[in-house]
Amino acid sequence: MAIRNIREMGDEVLTKKCKEIKEMTPRTRELIEDMLDTMYEANGVGLAAPQVGVLKRVVVIDVTGESPYILINPVILEKSGEQTGQEGCLSVPGKSGQVTRPNYVKVQAQDVDMKTFELEGTELLARAICHELDHLDGHLYVEKVEGDLHDVTQNQQD
Secondary structure, eight states, rough: OOOOOOOOOOOOOGSOOOBOSSSSOHHHHHHHHHHHHHHHHTTTTTGGGGGGGGOOEEEOSHHHHHHHEEEEEEEEEEEEEEEEEEEEEEEEEEEEEEEEEOEEEEEEOOOOOOOOEEEEHHHHHHHHHHHHHHHHHHGGGGGGOOOOOOOOOOOOOO
């Protein structure tokens, strides 16, 4: 397990579409563990593989700090409602912006054993799912910001 470097806006890898994961390998398991470690170290609620320079369709999300979701090859099945709120990104440090997202999302994905499951989320979890899945298709939240990006003070550990 290791902390990986988080790629920042302007890095070409963040604009590329990720490839589907066909089988679980030791290298992919290591990537997932490293992504979790990196997300927690950076005080994030989600992280997608391209943010650590890997073009694979995998994201990790933990909105509570206690129960991470690992989504491999995720696909949104349903979305409804609307919520507008401040959003930030580990790949766009020190900035946030107002973004409108669905308030409910149902996603189908595979777990670390490549077993298919469905996950439903509302509010922050729905926002995190949509945000992270955008990364898998080469999109950053700044493309959806209503108005200007704002500077934020981050609580980062040294």
